[in-house]
Amino acid sequence: RMCPGGDMQWCFSQVKGAIDDDVAEADIISTVEFNHTGELLATGDKGGRVVIFQQEIENKNQPQFRSEYNVYSTFQSHEPEFDYLKSLEIEEKINKIRWLPQKNAAQFLLSTNDKTIKLWKISERDKRPEGYNLKEEDGRYKDPNTITSLRVPVLKPMDLMVEASPRRVFANAHTYHINSVSVNSDNETYLSADDLRINLWHLEITDRSFNIVDIKPANMEELTEVITAAEFHPHQCNTFVYSSSKGTIRLCDMRVSALCDKHSKLFEEPEDPSNRSFFSEIISSISDVKFSHNGRYMMTRDYLSVKIWDLNMENRPVETYQVHEYLRSKLCSLYENDCIFDKFECCWNGNDSVVMTGSYNNFFRMFDRGHRRDVTLEASRENSKPMQVLKPRKVCTGGKRKKDEISVDSLDFNKKILHTAWHPQDNIIAVATTNNLYIFQDKVN
Amino acid sequence: MSEEVEETRTSEEQQEMEDKVISPEKSEEAKLKARYPNLGAKPGGSEFLRKRLQKGQKYFDSGDYNMAKAKMKNKQLPSAPTEKTEITGGHIPTPQDLPQRKTSIVASKLAG
Numbered sequence: 399r400m401c402p403g404g405d406m407q408w409c410f411s412q413v414k415g416a417i418d419d420d421v422a423e424a425d426i427i428s429t430v431e432f433n434h435t436g437e438l439l440a441t442g443d444k445g446g447r448v449v450i451f452q453q454e455i456e457n458k459n460q461p462q463f464r465s466e467y468n469v470y471s472t473f474q475s476h477e478p479e480f481d482y483l484k485s486l487e488i489e490e491k492i493n494k495i496r497w498l499p500q501k502n503a504a505q506f507l508l509s510t511n512d513k514t515i516k517l518w519k520i521s522e523r524d525k526r527p528e529g530y531n532l533k534e535e536d537g538r539y540k541d542p543n544t545i546t547s548l549r550v551p552v553l554k555p556m557d558l559m560v561e562a563s564p565r566r567v568f569a570n571a572h573t574y575h576i577n578s579v580s581v582n583s584d585n586e587t588y589l590s591a592d593d594l595r596i597n598l599w600h601l602e603i604t605d606r607s608f609n610i611v612d613i614k615p616a617n618m619e620e621l622t623e624v625i626t627a628a629e630f631h632p633h634q635c636n637t638f639v640y641s642s643s644k645g646t647i648r649l650c651d652m653r654v655s656a657l658c659d660k661h662s663k664l665f666e667e668p669e670d671p672s673n674r675s676f677f678s679e680i681i682s683s684i685s686d687v688k689f690s691h692n693g694r695y696m697m698t699r700d701y702l703s704v705k706i707w708d709l710n711m712e713n714r715p716v717e718t719y720q721v722h723e724y725l726r727s728k729l730c731s732l733y734e735n736d737c738i739f740d741k742f743e744c745c746w747n748g749n750d751s752v753v754m755t756g757s758y759n760n761f762f763r764m765f766d767r768g769h770r771r772d773v774t775l776e777a778s779r780e781n782s783k784p785m786q787v788l789k790p791r792k793v794c795t796g797g798k799r800k801k802d803e804i805s806v807d808s809l810d811f812n813k814k815i816l817h818t819a820w821h822p823q824d825n826i827i828a829v830a831t832t833n834n835l836y837i838f839q840d841k842v843n
Numbered sequence: 844m845s846e847e848v849e850e851t852r853t854s855e856e857q858q859e860m861e862d863k864v865i866s867p868e869k870s871e872e873a874k875l876k877a878r879y880p881n882l883g884a885k886p887g888g889s890e891f892l893r894k895r896l897q898k899g900q901k902y903f904d905s906g907d908y909n910m911a912k913a914k915m916k917n918k919q920l921p922s923a924p925t926e927k928t929e930i931t932g933g934h935i936p937t938p939q940d941l942p943q944r945k946t947s948i949v950a951s952k953l954a955g
Contacts, residue, residue, distance in 0.1 A: 416952040447951040472954040593896050621892050676872040727867035730874040
């Protein structure tokens with residue numbers, strides 16, 4: 399069912415969340431992630447809650463209506479904490495969710511806030527035992543003296559119950575704020591990265607982790623860059639990458655040494671020094687790095703662009719896509735209102751032919767690598783009639799504004815799409831606005 | 844001597860005008876420096892990064908945090924005057940200035 403990527407027509411499918419404009423801080427969506435089959439879609443928010451949606455079995459009688467995602471489970475993953483040693487609040491905001499590949503009937507995911515990673519088990523219960531010897535059906539204990547015979551309890555069907563339970567808590571390993579977790583292809587280990595360090599964990603072991611990258615300088619006055627994202631290679635269990643605030647990506651091989659401070663490859667695009675400005679370093683900071691599914695490329699997102707890198711070529715990206723180049727002449731105000739520090743994520747479609755990332759005004763962008771086409775779409779309640787086809791949007795950069803175009807100065811910079819996710823196989827995407835989750839599907843021809 | 848200074852300024856202005864034509868980024872930089880003349884030259888410096896590493900509300904100490912929390916609990920009676928007038932000087936952030944901390948688990952509206 400993989401779509402080659404040409405001529406996609408995106409239609410509104412569903413929107414989750416409250417309609418009212420008054421957004422509570424806790425409802426701000428902070429991460430979105432499909433599981434490996436795409437059947438489950440998880441969101442995390444600033445209030446530390448996780449909501450998991452499940453795709454319903456497709457209605458075979460009406461093939462034009464792809465199946466819908468409905469709430470499957472919701473739980474409080476993290477609570478606000480206070481670090482007494484440093485007198486610092488620890489936010490409960492979920493920074494990342496990563497699913498483990500399914501091994502048995504239960505589903506597992508890792509969720510993390512700034513300091514603590516948790517492994518959650520989500521399991522279904524659709525049977526319950528009835529006919530206990532020592533308990534009544536309502537749970538009260540029987541007087542053992544009244545029991546005259548024994549029976550074997552039987553399993554009877556019950557309404558489906560989905561339970562989430564924390565199976566592991568991986569705590570106290572990060573001095574700085576965790577920005578990434580990534581499950582290894584070996585399905586036994588995972589990495590967690592904060593601003594200055596990356597740790598390797600075993601999923602079964604919570605009281606120990608190995609530090610594999612440490613860029614903290616002996617003298618903090620010498621600090622020049624921080625780690626912004628990290629990810630394991632999808633197939634090579636010894637390989638991972640991490641990006642920096644200076645726009646570089648380092649690829650490390652864990653077979654080389656226990657501490658991977660020395661990279662195996664350094665990916666950096668040379669910069670023309672005469673073009674350098676006050677903003678250069680800030681806008682070059684990489685906010686997200688993602689390997690392609692085939693493991694041959696990686697994609698990075700900096701403030702204004704998306705870059706595709708061939709893992710065999712370190713000196714420059716093979717493709718660069720401008721997300722919102724018109725913002726280059728607005729950097730002064732974007733610095734003043736802090737928008738220049740917004741961390742946009744990016745994602746690949748299932749066959750690595752199209753990449754997607756968010757922008758402002760609830761716009762999001764898709765770049766079709768093969769057909770060299772790009773499109774700007776909008777997630778809004780105005781375009782949310784069932785199966786309504788999304789119309790491409792256009793930002794007018796100067797001169798006469800055509801009808802249906804929007805001028806740069808009219809863009810709403812409070813409406814940011816930072817988190818997007820693409821179904822691993824189908825053309826179904828999840829796009830998070832501040833507090834709503836939109837699901838769009840490609841129109842089935 | 845004043846003539847020399849004037850010459851220097853003119854060549855700087857000349858460079859700035861050239862930059863505006865060449866790079867919108869440089870012209871934005873000039874705008875920023877005009878608004879904030881004390882801005883350091885290097886934004887990526889260690890001070891900037893260290894501030895980033897320290898994100899999160901900081902209290903003077905945990906006693907301060909707990910006192911502020913207790914104050915807030917007491918202030919929930921309707922007769923309490925506005926707390927803001929009592930915060931003088933030091934701008935130590937108190938929980939009432941922060942987003943409401945949940946005391947009970949409220950379900951996400953996405954699940955509604």
